[in-house]
Amino acid sequence: MTNKVQIYQIFTRLFGNAPIKNVINGTLAQNGSAKMNHINDKALASIKALGITHVWYTGLIDHATATGFENIPADPACIVKGIAGSPYAIRDYYDIAPELAEDVASRMAEFEALVTRTHNHGLKVVIDFVPNHVARTYHSKCKPSDIDSLGENDVTDWAFSPLNNFYYIPGEPLHLPVAGNYTEMPAKVTGNDCFSARPGINDWFETIKLNYGYDYVHGTGQYDPIPDTWLKMTNILLFWAGKGVDAFRCDMAEMVPDAFWQYAITVVRAEYPDMVFIAEIYQPNNYRKYITAGFDYLYDKVGFYDTLRNIVAGYQNASDITWCWQNVDDIRKHMLYFLENHDEQRIASPFFAGNAYKALPAVVTALFFGLNPFMLYFGQELGEPANEAEGFSGTDGRTTIFDFWSVDSVSKWANNGQWDGELLSDEQKSIRTFYQNILNLSLNSSASHSGAFYDLMWANQHTAGFNQNHVYAFARYSHNQIMLICCNFSSVGAEFGLNIPMDLKLKFTKAENKLLTGKITNGFETQSVSGNLDHLLNNRFELSKYESKLLIIDL
Numbered sequence: 001m002t003n004k005v006q007i008y009q010i011f012t013r014l015f016g017n018a019p020i021k022n023v024i025n026g027t028l029a030q031n032g033s034a035k036m037n038h039i040n041d042k043a044l045a046s047i048k049a050l051g052i053t054h055v056w057y058t059g060l061i062d063h064a065t066a067t068g069f070e071n072i073p074a075d076p077a078c079i080v081k082g083i084a085g086s087p088y089a090i091r092d093y094y095d096i097a098p099e100l101a102e103d104v105a106s107r108m109a110e111f112e113a114l115v116t117r118t119h120n121h122g123l124k125v126v127i128d129f130v131p132n133h134v135a136r137t138y139h140s141k142c143k144p145s146d147i148d149s150l151g152e153n154d155v156t157d158w159a160f161s162p163l164n165n166f167y168y169i170p171g172e173p174l175h176l177p178v179a180g181n182y183t184e185m186p187a188k189v190t191g192n193d194c195f196s197a198r199p200g201i202n203d204w205f206e207t208i209k210l211n212y213g214y215d216y217v218h219g220t221g222q223y224d225p226i227p228d229t230w231l232k233m234t235n236i237l238l239f240w241a242g243k244g245v246d247a248f249r250c251d252m253a254e255m256v257p258d259a260f261w262q263y264a265i266t267v268v269r270a271e272y273p274d275m276v277f278i279a280e281i282y283q284p285n286n287y288r289k290y291i292t293a294g295f296d297y298l299y300d301k302v303g304f305y306d307t308l309r310n311i312v313a314g315y316q317n318a319s320d321i322t323w324c325w326q327n328v329d330d331i332r333k334h335m336l337y338f339l340e341n342h343d344e345q346r347i348a349s350p351f352f353a354g355n356a357y358k359a360l361p362a363v364v365t366a367l368f369f370g371l372n373p374f375m376l377y378f379g380q381e382l383g384e385p386a387n388e389a390e391g392f393s394g395t396d397g398r399t400t401i402f403d404f405w406s407v408d409s410v411s412k413w414a415n416n417g418q419w420d421g422e423l424l425s426d427e428q429k430s431i432r433t434f435y436q437n438i439l440n441l442s443l444n445s446s447a448s449h450s451g452a453f454y455d456l457m458w459a460n461q462h463t464a465g466f467n468q469n470h471v472y473a474f475a476r477y478s479h480n481q482i483m484l485i486c487c488n489f490s491s492v493g494a495e496f497g498l499n500i501p502m503d504l505k506l507k508f509t510k511a512e513n514k515l516l517t518g519k520i521t522n523g524f525e526t527q528s529v530s531g532n533l534d535h536l537l538n539n540r541f542e543l544s545k546y547e548s549k550l551l552i553i554d555l
Contacts, residue, residue, distance in 0.1 A: 078180020
């Protein structure tokens with residue numbers, strides 16, 4: 001039984017949206033929206049077969065949008081980014097985004113059915129929890145009757161009070177960086193800690209920051225008695241946990257005091273002991289503090305992601321991976337690895353690698369590096385390039401989170417609800433085959449999902465043919481399996497006999513004289529191997545450009 005976490009992030013509004021002619025800055029009527037019901041049993045079976053354990057449904061909770069629905073008016077366009085709006089500008093924490101439902105009035109029931117379908121396929125459900133900020137128009141109509149809406153009882157004459165849910169700029173109206181029909185008096189502090197009544201165009205001007213009892217003027221927290229915001233936000237977590245959610249990906253977690261997280265996670269786990277918390281976090285000096293507060297996993301963006309991306313782009317050497325893991329070795333099992341998500345540029349875009357194959361060594365490294373969870377973004381396994389100007393963000397190498405759109409590669413995979421990939425190109429099928437093979441290998445190999453790690457770079461500094469600028473090598477091993485993994489990040493091939501240090505060999509002396517079997521795979525093809533341990537460990541590695549090979553020996 002594997003404990004390896006492999007997350008598939010879906011941007012729900014776009015996932016399976018029918019292939020139509022996209023209109024830049026198009027409306028819901030023009031471009032349509034995917035629905036929760038579109039994520040049918042065939043879709044979930046295909047995701048499961050990919051080698052996935054958790055599905056992160058991004059953008060489910062009701063957020064500000066310039067699009068109106070029956071009994072749900074549109075928000076002023078001047079405080080919405082894009083026609084569809086950002087899923088991180090929540091306007092009702094207790095509601096589902098209406099564009100995701102086939103029957104808007106039944107949107108919560110459709111969500112509950114999606115949770116049930118997902119669980120029926122042996123998959124866990126992850127949703128966003130956005131704790132730092134909400135939409136400027138936030139007001140909950142769907143909250144339980146015994147809970148007040150955020151800001152409902154605030155005293156707006158106070159710039160700060162632990163009794164308030166928001167921060168205020170008394171006596172000053174809000175001055176938006178874009179023209180529009182919206183007034184706010186007094187101005188509330190903007191979500192990215194902009195304590196000004198005049199947020200700029202690059203500020204998160206469509207959001208307002210939540211107040212957890214931290215006084216930014218004096219740099220102190222007032223947490224006794226428990227601030228009202230703590231209670232309300234913890235109730236929101238409990239509400240969604242009660243709907244069957246298995247994990248929360250917590251947006252910009254480090255912008256919220258760690259004291260709140262320690263309180264909220266403790267309360268939630270008292271009722272839901274298996275609940276998983278994932279923190280979006282970017283400052284390494286905060287890592288250990290937030291793990292102590294209760295987080296299971298933290299984004300490893302500024303360390304592992306940035307290093308791998310720079311190696312793929314030729315700005316760093318493969319040997320820098322060693323330095324990267326050593327910096328967080330004591331907490332490494334808590335770090336979540338990825339090569340794409342909704343904030344980052346697509347691998348196949350010209351802003352990153354320009355070619356999905358070029359980053360496959362980075363994928364193998366991240367996937368097999370440790371016991372860490374691994375996350376991929378929908379369409380990554382199809383080589384989605386995101387090379388279109390969908391609307392609000394323009395052409396930036398990212399798949400839009402602000403617009404109504406149809407993602408071509410994913411629409412072809414969906415094939416009008418069949419989710420069989422019949423419309424994919426040969427190249428797209430090839431890339432998906434690689435991901436499916438390698439993800440399932442990670443789940444089903446004991447060395448990967450429960451084994452130890454050994455960095456082989458130090459032992460191969462002088463190995464003939466082994467260029468440490470371009471090749472990264474490491475081992476994973478358990479009581480019954482050894483993996484030797486070599487990843488070539490270069491456009492030039494490499495050939496070498498990997499040096500295996502004696503202290504690693506000594507761990508397997510009981511298998512020295514046995515006839516062993518195993519395999520060598522590059523994610524596309526696999527060949528069987530057999531022999532005694534020395535013979536197998538002395539196998540020469542021949543790597544083509546951007547190729548990785550895994551020698552897997554069963555003991």
